[in-house]
Amino acid sequence: MADGGTLKRNDEGIETALGILKQQFGERLQTGDSVREQHGHTTTWIENQWPDGVVFAQSTQEVSEIVKVCAAHRVPIIAFGTGTSLEGHVNAPIGGISIDLTQMDKVLEVNAGDLDCRVQPGVTREALNTYLRDQGLFFPIDPGANASLGGMAATRASGTNAVRYGTMKDNVLSLEAVMADGRIIRTASRARKSSAGYDLTRLLVGSEGTLGIITEITLRLQGIPEAISAARCSFPSVKAASETVMAVIQYGLPVARIELLDAQMVGAVNRYSKLDLPETPLLLLEFHGSDAGVVEQAETFGALAEENGGTGYEATATLEERNKLWQARHDAYWAMLQIRPGCTAVATDVCVPISRLADAVEAAEAKATEMGLQAPTVGHAGDGNFHATVLVDRDNADEMARAAKFVSWLNDLAISMEGTCTGEHGIGQGKRPYLVKELGAETIDVMGAIKRALDPDNIMNPGKILPA
Amino acid sequence: MADGGTLKRNDEGIETALGILKQQFGERLQTGDSVREQHGHTTTWIENQWPDGVVFAQSTQEVSEIVKVCAAHRVPIIAFGTGTSLEGHVNAPIGGISIDLTQMDKVLEVNAGDLDCRVQPGVTREALNTYLRDQGLFFPIDPGANASLGGMAATRASGTNAVRYGTMKDNVLSLEAVMADGRIIRTASRARKSSAGYDLTRLLVGSEGTLGIITEITLRLQGIPEAISAARCSFPSVKAASETVMAVIQYGLPVARIELLDAQMVGAVNRYSKLDLPETPLLLLEFHGSDAGVVEQAETFGALAEENGGTGYEATATLEERNKLWQARHDAYWAMLQIRPGCTAVATDVCVPISRLADAVEAAEAKATEMGLQAPTVGHAGDGNFHATVLVDRDNADEMARAAKFVSWLNDLAISMEGTCTGEHGIGQGKRPYLVKELGAETIDVMGAIKRALDPDNIMNPGKILPA
Numbered sequence: 036m037a038d039g040g041t042l043k044r045n046d047e048g049i050e051t052a053l054g055i056l057k058q059q060f061g062e063r064l065q066t067g068d069s070v071r072e073q074h075g076h077t078t079t080w081i082e083n084q085w086p087d088g089v090v091f092a093q094s095t096q097e098v099s100e101i102v103k104v105c106a107a108h109r110v111p112i113i114a115f116g117t118g119t120s121l122e123g124h125v126n127a128p129i130g131g132i133s134i135d136l137t138q139m140d141k142v143l144e145v146n147a148g149d150l151d152c153r154v155q156p157g158v159t160r161e162a163l164n165t166y167l168r169d170q171g172l173f174f175p176i177d178p179g180a181n182a183s184l185g186g187m188a189a190t191r192a193s194g195t196n197a198v199r200y201g202t203m204k205d206n207v208l209s210l211e212a213v214m215a216d217g218r219i220i221r222t223a224s225r226a227r228k229s230s231a232g233y234d235l236t237r238l239l240v241g242s243e244g245t246l247g248i249i250t251e252i253t254l255r256l257q258g259i260p261e262a263i264s265a266a267r268c269s270f271p272s273v274k275a276a277s278e279t280v281m282a283v284i285q286y287g288l289p290v291a292r293i294e295l296l297d298a299q300m301v302g303a304v305n306r307y308s309k310l311d312l313p314e315t316p317l318l319l320l321e322f323h324g325s326d327a328g329v330v331e332q333a334e335t336f337g338a339l340a341e342e343n344g345g346t347g348y349e350a351t352a353t354l355e356e357r358n359k360l361w362q363a364r365h366d367a368y369w370a371m372l373q374i375r376p377g378c379t380a381v382a383t384d385v386c387v388p389i390s391r392l393a394d395a396v397e398a399a400e401a402k403a404t405e406m407g408l409q410a411p412t413v414g415h416a417g418d419g420n421f422h423a424t425v426l427v428d429r430d431n432a433d434e435m436a437r438a439a440k441f442v443s444w445l446n447d448l449a450i451s452m453e454g455t456c457t458g459e460h461g462i463g464q465g466k467r468p469y470l471v472k473e474l475g476a477e478t479i480d481v482m483g484a485i486k487r488a489l490d491p492d493n494i495m496n497p498g499k500i501l502p503a
Numbered sequence: 504m505a506d507g508g509t510l511k512r513n514d515e516g517i518e519t520a521l522g523i524l525k526q527q528f529g530e531r532l533q534t535g536d537s538v539r540e541q542h543g544h545t546t547t548w549i550e551n552q553w554p555d556g557v558v559f560a561q562s563t564q565e566v567s568e569i570v571k572v573c574a575a576h577r578v579p580i581i582a583f584g585t586g587t588s589l590e591g592h593v594n595a596p597i598g599g600i601s602i603d604l605t606q607m608d609k610v611l612e613v614n615a616g617d618l619d620c621r622v623q624p625g626v627t628r629e630a631l632n633t634y635l636r637d638q639g640l641f642f643p644i645d646p647g648a649n650a651s652l653g654g655m656a657a658t659r660a661s662g663t664n665a666v667r668y669g670t671m672k673d674n675v676l677s678l679e680a681v682m683a684d685g686r687i688i689r690t691a692s693r694a695r696k697s698s699a700g701y702d703l704t705r706l707l708v709g710s711e712g713t714l715g716i717i718t719e720i721t722l723r724l725q726g727i728p729e730a731i732s733a734a735r736c737s738f739p740s741v742k743a744a745s746e747t748v749m750a751v752i753q754y755g756l757p758v759a760r761i762e763l764l765d766a767q768m769v770g771a772v773n774r775y776s777k778l779d780l781p782e783t784p785l786l787l788l789e790f791h792g793s794d795a796g797v798v799e800q801a802e803t804f805g806a807l808a809e810e811n812g813g814t815g816y817e818a819t820a821t822l823e824e825r826n827k828l829w830q831a832r833h834d835a836y837w838a839m840l841q842i843r844p845g846c847t848a849v850a851t852d853v854c855v856p857i858s859r860l861a862d863a864v865e866a867a868e869a870k871a872t873e874m875g876l877q878a879p880t881v882g883h884a885g886d887g888n889f890h891a892t893v894l895v896d897r898d899n900a901d902e903m904a905r906a907a908k909f910v911s912w913l914n915d916l917a918i919s920m921e922g923t924c925t926g927e928h929g930i931g932q933g934k935r936p937y938l939v940k941e942l943g944a945e946t947i948d949v950m951g952a953i954k955r956a957l958d959p960d961n962i963m964n965p966g967k968i969l970p971a
Contacts, residue, residue, distance in 0.1 A: 455699045474689060488953055
């Protein structure tokens with residue numbers, strides 16, 4: 036599923052480029068197996084495809100120089116942040132040069148008065164938040180993994196609090212990027228809003244390294260709220276939980292997080308985190324606001340939940356209780372893997388209109404059971420985005436085939452419900468056929484025209500997003 | 504300033520296209536002077552440039568057919584909504600066909616459970632809000648004029664409540680558009696978030712009709728808040744008012760609107776709306792939330808204002824009082840024109856980081872005075888966007904020249920402050936040189952490459968955004 040399709044490897048160009056880069060970067064070009072493996076490593080079932088070399092860039096100017104060398108010799112370029120993507124984004128299906136951006140990890144500027152900052156792409160979200168804490172500021176996007184901000188921008192990441200703070204598309208003010216010919220551009224000013232020409236910021240956000248390499252990011256920040264509280268509530272069914280979520284959204288309750296765990300996932304979390312939550316669908320919530328505001332939000336939520344059959348509702352403003360609750364959510368991935376020790380997780384990432392969330396989750400649960408698969412589910416319910424993760428034994432070919440069939444079925448289901456095959460992970464390699472199904476051949480043609488205009492030799496992360 | 508530059512008029516093609524369109528559309532193709540004048544009419548100082556004919560389209564299929572005829576004969580196509588743009592967007596510098604979309608005015612679908620709807624481009628924001636009211640929903644973007652939603656999307660419009668609800672880029676979920684070859688595309692699913700490929704939605708939002716014609720818009724909606732209240736507060740200086748705005752933003756107070764009027768504008772409003780506000784800088788606010796929430800917001804704002812020298816603070820939750828206050832704001836444009844009856848307004852639209860707002864507004868006031876110009880100012884202060892509007896006598900060449908110089912100076916000032924020459928009006932014709940200054944030639948080259956890839960014959964609204 037992750038081969039290069041009709042892409043062709045350019046051995047001669049790669050060899051020449053490696054020679055030039057070796058001269059320019061010395062020890063900062065590495066071609067050893069372990070480094071190459073790490074940079075073509077996927078955390079999922081997608082097979083690893085190593086680059087031919089890895090350059091550790093330290094400045095925008097260096098990225099530009101590397102791209103110029105690769106452009107001159109038609110060599111693929113793959114940007115690398117932390118390698119936490121789930122769709123084979125850093126794979127090198129026809130080889131090429133991985134540009135490792137982890138050494139570009141400086142916070143360049145924080146403008147507290149404007150609630151913005153400018154960072155290099157290798158800064159991780161946790162590093163940024165540590166840096167900001169003393170100033171009473173935070174960057175809200177939380178995809179779970181401690182991803183680099185460049186990678187998060189490139190995949191249009193989001194996560195648990197997108198329902199309140201949006202996704203990377205909403206929180207990037209401007210980008211600096213190196214284009215396929217090595218030119219350096221800045222996409223926008225630092226103004227909070229703008230009508231100045233084509234929105235190149237949003238075109239690059241989510242372009243998965245296929246149009247340019249992000250070398251600086253200007254981000255919107257938030258003030259740390261006066262008060263944060265958390266809550267949990269159990270429901271007799273996914274439908275009851277989803278109807279509560281719809282009521283919350285329609286009411287306009289500004290929940291910061293509203294996460295759904297299905298019964299199977301709650302069981303896994305209980306065992307892993309030593310909790311005794313009722314093993315029925317669960318909503319976990321977080322409220323941000325003033326002291327009085329979070330109390331009011333929690334009360335309003337409680338009333339909406341009760342109307343929809345919620346039970347065992349508990350709200351807490353103490354840091355310890357809140358951390359315990361959310362730690363359980365953050366550990367859900369590891370908890371789930373313990374259902375079947377040694378298994379591999381096959382990620383899914385569909386997102387549907389919220390009114391279809393219950394139908395989609397329940398259908399996925401039934402389908403998995405019917406296919407003899409285990410697929411516990413967590414969902415960013417306020418966005419209609421959920422992850423039914425299939426637990427498989429990689430060495431069991433039959434099970435792998437069923438898992439692949441399940442993923443395909445689920446993507447098709449979401450598309451049939453006016454949803455998307457990817458709410459936040461991106462298209463990468465495996466989802467390319469679903470992108471066509473979702474948006475139609477004419478829309479993909481338009482994307483292809485843009486790609487060809489900006490990268491005529493298809494050297495920027497080839498084999499991703501667009502059909503090969 | 505609004506000529507076609509190096510663009511060339513294609514008389515033969517236009518004549519042929521008009522003949523074909525007459526056959527296809529009969530009376531719905533109009534070529535009379537009054538209709539042409541209306542469709543090439545600008546509300547500003549930019550000279551009018553008429554199209555050669557106007558077709559009143561009634562469906563996406565018809566728009567596609569018109570575009571195919573124009574594409575075959577290389578004839579310019581200009582989409583027309585309500586004609587309220589301020590930067591010459593509907594002008595036809597080298598003639599061509601205006602596609603009037605006002606008859607495509609249906610609300611096609613409202614999904615109350617998902618807080619979204621799908622509309623044709625000719626639906627105006629007021630018509631949509633009237634349609635939605637019974638369902639307890641509203642569409643928040645309010646640029647002042649009763650613009651069409653297609654036009655608002657095309658110019659990335661925003662207005663008074665962008666500080667809370669964002670701009671059109673944040674509130675369009677998906678678009679259907681007719682591209683330069685007549686193909687119809689849909690840019691995204693109806694999911695609330697997506698990582699599915701290039702963000703063509705955001706590429707078309709703000710593209711001012713130069714990449715495609717928007718034929719359907721899927722919009723995010725909001726529930727009408729439980730409570731709305733309004734407030735006003737006077738300040739000794741623009742600086743004091745701006746510092747209050749910064750405190751509000753940093754605090755994270757979710758104000759729905761926070762508008763700045765300078766002393767001159769307050770004077771104009773007093774006379775026009777028969778009010779007796781102190782003639783010093785004024786902030787007008789609106790709070791949306793629960794009953795208790797808006798009271799708390801108003802109190803918090805009052806405290807922040809007082810710390811910054813605010814006086815005469817009044818908050819009100821009664822509908823009548825609130826309407827009176829906001830009516831004064833909405834009438835500011837007419838009030839301002841009455842400062843000098845018969846004058847023409849020269850709009851400006853710079854947006855700067857909020858920490859520079861006071862500097863920018865005060866410098867603009869001083870510069871206008873120095874140049875012997877009157878330029879009362881209103882600002883969407885929470886975004887750093889303000890409109891210093893120069894009042895001129897069109898027949899006074901010297902004054903017109905000074906006004907042009909002022910506008911140029913102000914755009915340059917905003918750019919020097921890391922801001923933009925346009926927060927919400929768009930680039931259109933007159934601001935093209937500033938777009939280059941703002942983002943640099945390399946960035947504009949990338950925009951040009953996209954334009955050429957999607958519209959190789961430059962028939963979609965030629966002479967707008969990009970240098971001719």
